[in-house]
Amino acid sequence: MALLEVKDLKMYYRTLRGQVKAVDCVSFEIEKGKALGIAGESGCGKSSMAITVLRLLPSNGHILGGEVRMDGLDLLSMSEEAFRKAIRWSRISMIFQGAMNALNPVHRVGNQIVEAILTHEDVSRQEAVERARRLLDMVGISPRRFNDYPHEFSGGMKQRAIIAMALACNPDLVIADEPTTALDVMVQAQVLRAIQDLREKLALSMMLITHDLSVIAQTCDDVAIMYAGKIVEYGTATEVYKKPLHPYSMGLVSAFPNIAAEKSPVRSVPGFPPNLVSPPEGCRFHPRCPLADDKCKTEEPASVEVGGNHHSVACHKVDVTAGGIDIWVQ
């Protein structure tokens, strides 16, 4: 049984302009010790999915269907109090996007880690402080900085402190939401290395959300490509990266410059992500897809497995894309 199983998950935001279908029938699994990367443009619903799993939705976010199971335990039907005590941080923790404001500016960094430990475990404050110091040390922050305030940390240190905090209660699953966004490239590399090291050392299971495919290629086993609230392609990271099957994934992969290859202009996927209040009929990607025909405009493609290895894609044109031609050449 997979550690985390998400099945047909639907989460809509109620707004004045209508329902925003941020997460629409999303299914995936994370095996123990594996890392799943979720990639997609801004506003495709990837962060919404993360906060749905941890049930941290704002008051206008509603889960309309589907299942989230952890070791078979139904997370969506648990009472709020039970979920808070038994799941949040103790079993699923989260590394938040943007080191800027995820730490409370008026509390000492060390105490914010201690607080997480004391909430979930019956240990003395002293033990918690000891563990927090070790955790800081583990992510490369001197334990002497325990009593510093967040504003005394650099962006990269804050992000590493957040990683240390995420590991405080030995969670089974860590959700990282854009852990390297807003950091400069060198610091990004440091933070990614820290995440990778910890994954190997602690055999962490992870769900990593990013718009940066290279981050996923570096850290994840599997990848799910999300577009407009749906997963359009799913497979092992190497396979999706080497042989993407969905036109959107192909666009994402080729939008990523390869410094080893011959010089060529950086390409992008033309057009904009659709409005999720009234997403396009049929395949949600059809207005931007060079292969789209009448069927794509009316009929929603089901996800089909292609070539074993759990590589699946939701596209009517798999036979074309599997042919290996570059569909984004104009």
Added chain:
Amino acid sequence: MGFRTYLIRRIVYALIVLFVILTFNFAVFRLMPGDAEKMIIDPRFSPEARMALRKQFGLDDPPLVQYWKYITSLLRFDLGQSFATRRPVASELAERLPNTIVLFLTAFTLTMVIGTAVGVYAAQHRGTFAETFVTGAGLFTYAVPTFFFQLLLLMLFGYYIRIFPIHGTMSAPPPDGAFLRFLDRVHHLILPAGSNVIIGFGSWALYTRNTMLEALGQDYIITARAKGLPRREILYHHALRSVLPPIVTLIFLSLPGMVTGAVITETIFSWHGVGRYLMDAVLQQDYPAAQGAFYLIALAVIISNFMADLVYGLVDPRIRVGAGERR
């Protein structure tokens, strides 16, 4: 810049402000119409007697000498002699100051505690009837003129329904026994302090509600929720604690306003305090008395501003490290 430098700088600023206010205070009373002569010198006095009186009050000195005497004696808390009662202003003020402090501290503490609690409650129950009610009541009481509201209360509870005394700080003669005397004081305190609380809590609650709502939308609140902290912990330890710096600052910044508000409250409820003393002194053109009361109020304002700066430095770690180089 360390905290010590910050402290010293604040003290110097406070002293400069004090000096400017004192100078202004000196000038204003000498530019206003009338002087001691009108008050105490009988037109039938002989010129010699007039001169003697003027000399007694130091009014025959040239302005600069008067100014020098004024500054040096103020620093010694020698506030001169009242034209009206011929008693030292300092001792008249000392007699009234405790009454003012009692009224002021009661009203202020209750306003603060009730206002903050109501504000937190409203933020917590966003979108419910309770929040709408708090917002409405807050705006209403904020908009009502204090003196009008106080006169209404006085008329209602002092005249039509006689459950509260209509004037004074205590009954004359006071009841026997320390406890009964205390109760008598509290009884006199309820209307003046209560009216201030009702008028004051609204803006306070609205401010707390707004800053709390802003804090509750911050990323670190999501972090706190994700960490599985209980609701109360998130509300008080994370949200309220992080908006404490502006709230505490506002507390101290609102002190001066409440000090000056005391003048009106004390006048309406005939409270034997500094505010009413100032009012009487101005009406009687009793300049030493008015100057003394002004001096005291100015001191209160300067000290509360100074404390606002200090406390802000203590509750907000980003300021504490030192304004400037680390940001």
